[in-house]
Amino acid sequence: MKSPAADPAGAADTSGAPAAPLLSVRDLSVTFHAHAEVRAVNGISYDLGAGEHVGLVGESGSGKSAGALALVRLVPDYAEIEGQVMLDGVDLARLTERELRDVRGRRVGIVYQDPFSSLNPVLTIEKQLTEVVRRHSRVRAGKARAEAARLLESVGVPNAAERISDYPHQYSGGMRQRAVIAMAVSPRPALLIADEPTTALDVTVQAQILELLQDLTSEHGTTMLLITHDLAVVAGITRRVMVMYAGRIVEASSTEDVFTRPAHPYTVALHRSLPRIDERRERLMTIEGQPPDPSRPIAGCPFAPRCSARIDRCTMEDPPLMTVPTARRAAAEGWDRRMIREQDGGALFPGPAAPQLTACWNPPPPAEGSPDE
Amino acid sequence: MSEGPAAAPPLLEVEDLRVWFPAGRGPAVKRRRFIKAVDGVSFTVHRGETLGLVGESGCGKTTTARAVLKLLDPTEGRILFDGVDLSAIPRRELRRMRRRMQPIFQDPFASLNPKRTVEAVVAEPLVIHRQGSAAERRARVSELLATVGLPPDAATRYPHAFSGGQRQRIAIARAMALRPDLIVADEPVSALDVSIRAQILNLLGDLQEEFGLTYVIIAHDLALVRQVTDRVAVMYLGGIVELRPTEELYRRPRHPYTVALLSSAPIPDTAAEQARRRIVLEGDVPSPADPPSGCRFHTRCWLRQKLGNPEVCATDPPPLTPIGESGTAGAAACHFPHEVAGSSELQETLQALTGASGGAKGCREVPVEEPEISD
Numbered sequence: 001m002k003s004p005a006a007d008p009a010g011a012a013d014t015s016g017a018p019a020a021p022l023l024s025v026r027d028l029s030v031t032f033h034a035h036a037e038v039r040a041v042n043g044i045s046y047d048l049g050a051g052e053h054v055g056l057v058g059e060s061g062s063g064k065s066a067g068a069l070a071l072v073r074l075v076p077d078y079a080e081i082e083g084q085v086m087l088d089g090v091d092l093a094r095l096t097e098r099e100l101r102d103v104r105g106r107r108v109g110i111v112y113q114d115p116f117s118s119l120n121p122v123l124t125i126e127k128q129l130t131e132v133v134r135r136h137s138r139v140r141a142g143k144a145r146a147e148a149a150r151l152l153e154s155v156g157v158p159n160a161a162e163r164i165s166d167y168p169h170q171y172s173g174g175m176r177q178r179a180v181i182a183m184a185v186s187p188r189p190a191l192l193i194a195d196e197p198t199t200a201l202d203v204t205v206q207a208q209i210l211e212l213l214q215d216l217t218s219e220h221g222t223t224m225l226l227i228t229h230d231l232a233v234v235a236g237i238t239r240r241v242m243v244m245y246a247g248r249i250v251e252a253s254s255t256e257d258v259f260t261r262p263a264h265p266y267t268v269a270l271h272r273s274l275p276r277i278d279e280r281r282e283r284l285m286t287i288e289g290q291p292p293d294p295s296r297p298i299a300g301c302p303f304a305p306r307c308s309a310r311i312d313r314c315t316m317e318d319p320p321l322m323t324v325p326t327a328r329r330a331a332a333e334g335w336d337r338r339m340i341r342e343q344d345g346g347a348l349f350p351g352p353a354a355p356q357l358t359a360c361w362n363p364p365p366p367a368e369g370s371p372d373e
Numbered sequence: 374m375s376e377g378p379a380a381a382p383p384l385l386e387v388e389d390l391r392v393w394f395p396a397g398r399g400p401a402v403k404r405r406r407f408i409k410a411v412d413g414v415s416f417t418v419h420r421g422e423t424l425g426l427v428g429e430s431g432c433g434k435t436t437t438a439r440a441v442l443k444l445l446d447p448t449e450g451r452i453l454f455d456g457v458d459l460s461a462i463p464r465r466e467l468r469r470m471r472r473r474m475q476p477i478f479q480d481p482f483a484s485l486n487p488k489r490t491v492e493a494v495v496a497e498p499l500v501i502h503r504q505g506s507a508a509e510r511r512a513r514v515s516e517l518l519a520t521v522g523l524p525p526d527a528a529t530r531y532p533h534a535f536s537g538g539q540r541q542r543i544a545i546a547r548a549m550a551l552r553p554d555l556i557v558a559d560e561p562v563s564a565l566d567v568s569i570r571a572q573i574l575n576l577l578g579d580l581q582e583e584f585g586l587t588y589v590i591i592a593h594d595l596a597l598v599r600q601v602t603d604r605v606a607v608m609y610l611g612g613i614v615e616l617r618p619t620e621e622l623y624r625r626p627r628h629p630y631t632v633a634l635l636s637s638a639p640i641p642d643t644a645a646e647q648a649r650r651r652i653v654l655e656g657d658v659p660s661p662a663d664p665p666s667g668c669r670f671h672t673r674c675w676l677r678q679k680l681g682n683p684e685v686c687a688t689d690p691p692p693l694t695p696i697g698e699s700g701t702a703g704a705a706a707c708h709f710p711h712e713v714a715g716s717s718e719l720q721e722t723l724q725a726l727t728g729a730s731g732g733a734k735g736c737r738e739v740p741v742e743e744p745e746i747s748d
Binding site for chain 1: 536538566570574575578595596597599601633636638640642643644647649655656726727
């Protein structure tokens with residue numbers, strides 16, 4: 001065990017930051033040693049405060065899932081994890097497989113995209129829920145069954161008392177995901193990782209599942225890391241968002257900032273390229289080219305080849321996460337990209353006054369037109 | 374949009390289409406049961422127009438598209454392409470008609486033969502329909518590759534060498550090979566990365582403009598549908614519940630199911646998302662083997678509950694009825710369109726959709742008009 005004070009990054013004692021974060025990730029990298037060496041996650045650092053809801057947004061291959069699942073070492077054998085993952089003062093990277101198995105489920109719950117993959121098709125929902133209950137608390141079978149029924153009801157499965165004896169295939173997609181969520185929240189984990197929890201679901205069901213996740217995590221003060229490729233999904237239920245591109249966090253801000261004054265050209269381009277339900281656009285802006293091949297080393301910023309704001313420095317030097325001045329300050333002093341400054345240790349701090357961070361040498365000026373509050 | 378080409382005969386007419394799949398035998402009575410995947414769907418598509426088919430999984434949108442392409446035989450109903458009933462013509466003639474309608478599928482990783490070069494893949498429709506000499510075909514392929522924005526040397530490579538977006542370009546080139554009039558695209562970008570989607574959507578738009586193409590686009594993403602279509606058919610459980618010009622649908626929806634869909638769709642705007650209240654549909658979509666009597670949607674309809682469960686919804690299937698007097702505002706299949714128009718649920722849904730405003734978005738269009746409530 002290590003105490004947070006021994007954290008070499010020393011990030012937790014920066015002034016203004018509240019109590020030590022629940023989760024503190026430093027320089028996390030994940031490398032797949034397959035045919036080629038693929039660096040899926042490239043030295044990311046962030047903190048999650050207790051009870052925070054944070055979105056992790058990126059395209060496929062951006063490293064968002066690998067980065068999150070690597071927290072509890074849920075990666076294939078040929079993947080190598082480097083860096084430090086402190087959960088409540090415990091470095092998960094140093095735990096043995098046996099100790100980690102206890103962390104998974106009990107301390108860190110996971111909800112995957114496809115609920116079918118998390119359910120055993122030949123066991124009833126009751127059997128599977130009861131198993132989860134008994135694994136995490138030593139109660140007798142009868143009591144565990146009662147708890148399983150209560151859980152299923154709490155996640156909004158209609159006629160739970162009856163439907164609990166069904167098999168997974170008898171459930172609709174939305175109900176299966178509800179059952180999986182019941183299993184994940186049953187041991188009251190401190191951290192819930194939701195990896196594209198609604199991508200396989202229809203739009204009316206998606207809204208319900210997001211609401212359920214929101215309600216359950218708020219009720220128990222659970223920290224939630226919501227992984228998605230869909231920016232719109234994080235708008236309603238997270239307070240902060242981290243945007244990943246090519247294995248790096250390229251922007252980290254309050255959710256509001258990410259939507260109203262994005263500070264990384266990639267985030268800006270994503271916004272302009274997405275069709276919007278609330279208006280029809282003349283023409284969608286395209287992001288030319290495609291994400292870089294992760295098996296090849298990149299000189300400079302990984303987004304530079306596709307970036308319209310590229311300057312010479314971008315192709316030579318990989319930008320770290322840097323603090324962007326507030327819109328008000330930028331407006332008062334005149335926006336100048338020299339106003340961005342490097343973060344200590346590149347870490348993100350939980351709390352309402354989260355700074356806006358960008359990994360860009362030439363970020364877009366903040367708050368075009370709209371003055372800061 | 375919809376008025377211009379209305380004078381010319383439609384390119385595609387679908388009349389009372391039914392596609393039922395046998396589903397074994399019923400338990401008690403020895404009677405065949407059917408999954409009524411598509412159950413009485415009618416619509417027309419005019420030349421140069423884009424029609425969107427939207428709905429949740431299982432609503433029958435893909436089955437409708439497959440029937441239109443004659444990839445499966447309808448159980449009942451007629452499909453007229455350029456005035457010709459496709460089920461009433463001999464095979465050879467059908468083959469000729471088929472050149473003029475081409476599909477684009479969702480997954481470009483599954484739809485391209487990995488063992489054939491891009492040239493062979495794109496030329497395949499030309500070979501099947503015996504078009505041109507080998508040299509002519511080769512020339513046509515390089516022309517097509519240029520049209521869809523692929524480099525000339527793509528011809529000699531294999532599909533695996535290309536990314537998802539480029540593969541979808543190859544699939545589009547193949548669909549364009551026979552100079553079709555109609556393209557039916559089933560979820561053409563949902564398998565692609567977010568940053569690639571706009572490229573493909575813009576390409577489809579450019580091709581339509583250049584070649585006067587007509588599109589039927591199937592999608593579940595309501596934002597995408599608003600962006601790329603002229604008219605939209607909303608499907609639920611095998612039937613069309615609302616068929617409207619696109620902007621009408623998003624500004625003045627008249628079916629409770631459409632309102633529920635719009636109310637569920639996430640908006641990329643923090644303030645709008647946090648302020649909105651969603652309509653929650655109770656329960657699951659009923660089985661298409663045994664659809665509800667009357668209005669298909671009545672078992673989950675929020676408006677029906679609000680109105681005290683009127684009997685008519687459970688007994689009489691509401692026909693698609695024109696909205697307004699002009700005849701250009703489309704149609705909805707609901708017994709209570711005025712009540713939809715006057716509901717607070719609709720007002721709230723539209724408010725969330727139009728109240729959204731963020732620094733990151735482009736210029737916005739004229740704000741929504743107050744719906745007319747006649748009574």
